[in-house]
Amino acid sequence: xxxxxxxxxxxxxxxxxxxxxxxxxxxxxxxxxxxxxxxxxxxxxxxxxxxxxxxxxxxxxxxxxxxxxxxxxxxxxxxxxxxxxxxxxxxxxxxxxxxxxxxxxxxxxxxxxxxxxxxxxxxxxxxxxxxxxxxxxxxxxxxxxxxxxxxxxxxxxxxxxxxxxxxxxxxxxxxxxxxxxxxxxxxxxxxxxxxxxxxxxxxxxxxxxxxxxxxxxxxxxxxxxxxxxxxxxxxxxxxxxxxxxxxxxxxxxxxxxxxxxxxxxxxxxxxxxxxxxxxxxxxxxxxxxxxxxxxxxxxxxxxxxxxxxxxxxxxxxxxxxxxxxxxxxxxxxxxxxxxxxxxxxxxxxxxxxxxxxxxxxxxxxxxxxxxxxxxxxxxxxxxxxxxxxxxxxxxxxxxxxxxxxxxxxxxxxxxxxxxxxxxxxxxxxxxxxxxxxxxxxxxxxxxxxxxxxxxxxxxxxxxxxxxxxxxxxxxxxxxxxxxxxxxxxxxxxx
Amino acid sequence: xxxxxxxxxxxxxxxxxxxxxxxxxxxxxxxxxxxxxxxxxxxxxxxxxxxxxxxxxxxxxxxxxxxxxxxxxxxxxxxxxxxxxxxxxxxxxxxxxxxxxxxxxxxxxxxxxxxxxxxxxxxxxxxxxxxxxxxxxxxxxxxxxxxxxxxxxxxxxxxxxxxxxxxxxxxxxxxxxxxxxxxxxxxxxxxxxxxxxxxxxxxxxxxxxxxxxxxxxxxxxxxxxxxxxxxxxxxxxxxxxxxxxxxxxxxxxxxxxxxxxxxxxxxxxxxxxxxxxxxxxxxxxxxxxxxxxxxxxxxxxxxxxxxxxxxxxxxxxxxxxxxxxxxxxxxxxxxxxxxxxxxxxxxxxxxxxxxxxxxxxxxxxxxxxxxxxxxxxxxxxxxxxxxxxxxxxxxxxxxxxxxxxxxxxxxxxxxxxxxxxxxxxxxxxxxxxxxxxxxxxxxxxxxxxxxxxxxxxxxxxxxxxxxxxxxxxxxxxxxxxxxxxxxxxxxxxxxxxx
Numbered sequence: 001x002x003x004x005x006x007x008x009x010x011x012x013x014x015x016x017x018x019x020x021x022x023x024x025x026x027x028x029x030x031x032x033x034x035x036x037x038x039x040x041x042x043x044x045x046x047x048x049x050x051x052x053x054x055x056x057x058x059x060x061x062x063x064x065x066x067x068x069x070x071x072x073x074x075x076x077x078x079x080x081x082x083x084x085x086x087x088x089x090x091x092x093x094x095x096x097x098x099x100x101x102x103x104x105x106x107x108x109x110x111x112x113x114x115x116x117x118x119x120x121x122x123x124x125x126x127x128x129x130x131x132x133x134x135x136x137x138x139x140x141x142x143x144x145x146x147x148x149x150x151x152x153x154x155x156x157x158x159x160x161x162x163x164x165x166x167x168x169x170x171x172x173x174x175x176x177x178x179x180x181x182x183x184x185x186x187x188x189x190x191x192x193x194x195x196x197x198x199x200x201x202x203x204x205x206x207x208x209x210x211x212x213x214x215x216x217x218x219x220x221x222x223x224x225x226x227x228x229x230x231x232x233x234x235x236x237x238x239x240x241x242x243x244x245x246x247x248x249x250x251x252x253x254x255x256x257x258x259x260x261x262x263x264x265x266x267x268x269x270x271x272x273x274x275x276x277x278x279x280x281x282x283x284x285x286x287x288x289x290x291x292x293x294x295x296x297x298x299x300x301x302x303x304x305x306x307x308x309x310x311x312x313x314x315x316x317x318x319x320x321x322x323x324x325x326x327x328x329x330x331x332x333x334x335x336x337x338x339x340x341x342x343x344x345x346x347x348x349x350x351x352x353x354x355x356x357x358x359x360x361x362x363x364x365x366x367x368x369x370x371x372x373x374x375x376x377x378x379x380x381x382x383x384x385x386x387x388x389x390x391x392x393x394x395x396x397x398x399x400x401x402x403x404x405x406x407x408x409x410x411x412x413x414x415x416x417x418x419x420x421x422x423x424x425x426x427x428x429x430x431x432x433x434x435x436x437x438x439x440x441x442x443x444x445x446x447x448x449x450x451x452x453x454x455x456x457x458x459x460x461x462x463x464x465x466x467x468x469x470x471x472x473x474x475x476x477x478x479x480x481x482x483x484x485x486x487x488x489x490x491x492x493x494x
Numbered sequence: 495x496x497x498x499x500x501x502x503x504x505x506x507x508x509x510x511x512x513x514x515x516x517x518x519x520x521x522x523x524x525x526x527x528x529x530x531x532x533x534x535x536x537x538x539x540x541x542x543x544x545x546x547x548x549x550x551x552x553x554x555x556x557x558x559x560x561x562x563x564x565x566x567x568x569x570x571x572x573x574x575x576x577x578x579x580x581x582x583x584x585x586x587x588x589x590x591x592x593x594x595x596x597x598x599x600x601x602x603x604x605x606x607x608x609x610x611x612x613x614x615x616x617x618x619x620x621x622x623x624x625x626x627x628x629x630x631x632x633x634x635x636x637x638x639x640x641x642x643x644x645x646x647x648x649x650x651x652x653x654x655x656x657x658x659x660x661x662x663x664x665x666x667x668x669x670x671x672x673x674x675x676x677x678x679x680x681x682x683x684x685x686x687x688x689x690x691x692x693x694x695x696x697x698x699x700x701x702x703x704x705x706x707x708x709x710x711x712x713x714x715x716x717x718x719x720x721x722x723x724x725x726x727x728x729x730x731x732x733x734x735x736x737x738x739x740x741x742x743x744x745x746x747x748x749x750x751x752x753x754x755x756x757x758x759x760x761x762x763x764x765x766x767x768x769x770x771x772x773x774x775x776x777x778x779x780x781x782x783x784x785x786x787x788x789x790x791x792x793x794x795x796x797x798x799x800x801x802x803x804x805x806x807x808x809x810x811x812x813x814x815x816x817x818x819x820x821x822x823x824x825x826x827x828x829x830x831x832x833x834x835x836x837x838x839x840x841x842x843x844x845x846x847x848x849x850x851x852x853x854x855x856x857x858x859x860x861x862x863x864x865x866x867x868x869x870x871x872x873x874x875x876x877x878x879x880x881x882x883x884x885x886x887x888x889x890x891x892x893x894x895x896x897x898x899x900x901x902x903x904x905x906x907x908x909x910x911x912x913x914x915x916x917x918x919x920x921x922x923x924x925x926x927x928x929x930x931x932x933x934x935x936x937x938x939x940x941x942x943x944x945x946x947x948x949x950x951x952x953x954x955x956x957x958x959x960x961x962x963x964x965x966x967x968x969x970x971x972x973x974x975x976x977x978x979x980x981x982x983x984x985x986x987x988x989x990x991x992x
Binding site for chain 2 (some may be wrong): 010082083089091096099101102104207208209211213214215241242243244245264321322324325327328329331333334336346347350370373374375378382437
């Protein structure tokens with residue numbers, strides 16, 4: 001039998017159902033894994049008691065013959081952007097150090113309702129702003145992966161959901177929550193050889209999730225494979241009256257309808273995603289992906305998304321604009337950090353608190369956002385960016401006339417070394433070049449591991465679908481998963 | 495120097511006359527049990543920070559959800575002033591760091607307000623509103639959140655903040671610059687308040703801050719180009735609004751005539767010194783960085799919803815006043831006074847409804863309400879909603895006058911007892927023997943006694959000193975303790991004295 005720690009959601013679920021092991025054994029296994037993984041700096045808070053309590057509830061329910069929830073007995077990692085009742089929640093920012101919510105986010109609450117337990121709160125880029133996990137106020141996460149060059153240099157797990165990617169790929173948690181604003185689920189999933197899914201905007205409630213950019217933020221699962229993502233998203237999603245942008249639609253049973261037969265499906269290959277200086281290995285992977293989808297019965301068509309090159313600039317106006325306003329509430333008045341110098345007035349307190357509490361990348365985005373919304377600049381930047389956003393959505397709408405899904409690489413490179421890009425924010429922002437357009441359009445998209453580069457690092461392919469058509473995205477992902485035979489795992493060095 | 499003529503208000507400056515141009519932005523608290531975007535209570539006067547939800551306190555991850563009742567009230571208000579209802583509106587964030595604004599932004603509607611242009615009819619003469627009316631344009635009404643309240647007197651070096659008001663729904667009703675005198679501005683606010691109270695969308699309570707105005711004032715030579723305006727914030731009484739206009743107009747005229755220039759700025763009114771002071775100029779005006787709130791979807795209204803809002807409106811003051819005048823036959827003055835406040839009109843109508851013949855009694859009832867009842871309430875310092883005498887009790891009293899059971903004079907006495915004891919008029923009249931004497935025999939007997947006791951005056955009267963007639967009426971009434979029917983006394987005296 002596979003060791004428990006190697007199992008994902010579906011494996012744990014059937015093992016518990018078949019009586020191979022108890023939920024408590026599962027929880028204890030992963031609690032020990034968490035405990036041993038401190039060198040990765042993936043957890044900001046460990047909550048073994050939460051995982052054990054949920055496991056005991058599952059075992060009790062099973063003994064009583066009750067129907068178990070879809071996540072029953074699965075201990076997960078929780079990105080520290082989700083507010084968790086009674087458990088410190090900081091968004092990896094100094095400004096929220098010590099903040100303990102009195103409420104449970106809708107997504108975490110839905111997962112607990114489905115029987116999941118929580119192993120702890122996962123490190124991330126501060127306020128989810130970053131692509132390498134290096135903007136965390138509590139130190140970066142180190143990827144479980146290493147290059148096969150014997151150099152042992154520390155790599156980024158990607159970001160912002162870097163803690164989530166690290167623990168799932170390191171088999172420290174069977175699954176974890178992520179959030180994706182411009183690629184924060186998909187890029188780290190690609191960097192660590194796991195599967196990450198960003199649903200249609202509005203599928204998962206944003207209530208209780210610390211906001212970065214409200215019109216883009218979406219929660220999603222990060223797990224071993226497509227099936228696990230389908231199970232977990234089914235437990236996270238759902239209408240929530242407390243979020244005005246939540247979709248009032250039933251949640252389909254994605255798991256039940258999984259099928260890798262793509263007969264009749266047309267897959268678009270957007271030519272604008274063939275960017276300059278893309279490593280040949282990624283190009284080759286993309287070609288491999290095309291062949292896999294053909295093999296699954298799909299037809300391949302070339303499509304054009306002409307405004308793609310404007311997506312990144314538009315994103316880096318809209319997201320910071322919303323962030324600059326969303327982060328105004330961290331002012332030292334009601335919770336979190338307060339820096340009150342001697343004899344300081346209110347304005348001094350704001351300045352000192354925000355100076356001390358926010359990291360450099362967060363400050364940079366607040367300043368960009370403040371600038372683009374300022375009188376005299378608003379039309380040139382914000383209004384223009386919104387127009388671009390509309391054009392990008394229209395690009396996708398037009399593409400759907402000739403195809404059902406799009407296949408692209410997830411990121412323009414494999415995981416890079418920690419510290420390699422921190423001095424160059426623009427190079428860092430380029431990580432999102434393939435993931436941002438679908439975020440701007442609110443479309444479902446996922447990253448599936450599809451290959452290994454020459455240095456032994458995982459590479460991912462991205463599938464983008466029509467709004468609300470998560471099923472087709474899952475199905476195409478499954479077709480790649482079945483054909484890619486991706487079995488690489490990081491060697492345990494920690 | 496201020497010169498008032500009947501219709502124009504002018505500032506007399508060294509260079510001639512100046513005209514004042516006034517626009518008002520009235521902030522009216524929407525009547526609703528919970529706040530605009532949260533479920534917290536809006537009740538006035540609670541202990542600080544006891545009516546604060548997670549959303550109001552801007553806890554991390556909290557999201558606003560729109561209170562439909564506030565939307566309904568804003569639409570009803572718009573319909574009541576015949577305004578354009580915008581089926582598409584949107585909420586914007588107005589960003590500003592302030593301790594009483596936990597989110598760091600106020601959710602408002604800058605670009606797409608829920609209500610567009612409308613009109614409010616004001617009257618400058620209560621006695622005859624139709625003859626002295628003026629239409630004041632309303633530019634727009636939008637919905638927004640109120641802020642919290644800072645408390646500076648709780649700690650020697652710190653300020654405290656009370657978030658109870660934070661997030662309470664306001665309507666901002668923006669007038670066009672159509673007013674030209676303090677009196678017009680006051681009449682506008684009075685009329686707006688009346689409409690809001692009829693509609694039930696705001697209680698209009700200025701003392702509790704439910705209604706306050708930003709007063710925009712500029713001056714110009716009559717008919718000339720508009721001058722630069724100043725905006726005096728948060729003026730919270732009718733009297734202060736007028737004081738602000740008078741002060742600002744005079745200040746601006748003096749400034750210009752001394753060679754200066756009016757600066758576009760925000761000012762504050764100091765009621766103790768009766769003057770306005772500069773708060774911040776245009777240069778250091780906040781850049782609010784307005785942008786559409788991404789947490790809220792655009793607000794789209796269905797025709798059915800607007801129709802239902804319209805159907806739910808009560809008869810409004812102008813319609814009611816016309817009906818009182820034309821159908822009930824009341825004087826223009828009574829019709830205006832009785833309809834100014836919704837409570838008064840409702841009280842009056844309830845009185846009429848408890849009688850069999852409302853049309854017949856309407857005029858006398860109107861006179862009685864505007865003189866006797868208002869006088870008593872004024873003396874007691876009570877509003878009509880707290881009147882110690884109910885409309886039914888008043889109807890009973892008026893019935894006794896109408897059927898001749900008591901005289902108008904005795905009625906005043908009975909009313910006083912009603913106010914004190916709460917007893918019904920009929921009961922008082924019976925218990926205290928105040929029933930009017932209409933029996934001619936009894937009255938004739940007393941008249942004979944009065945004439946016998948005043949033979950000299952009888953002679954003088956008969957010699958042509960007509961004025962003495964009143965003396966005989968008085969003596970007769972006095973002898974009968976005021977209970978004689980005055981009409982019968984008059985008739986019999988005329989007959990007997992010849």
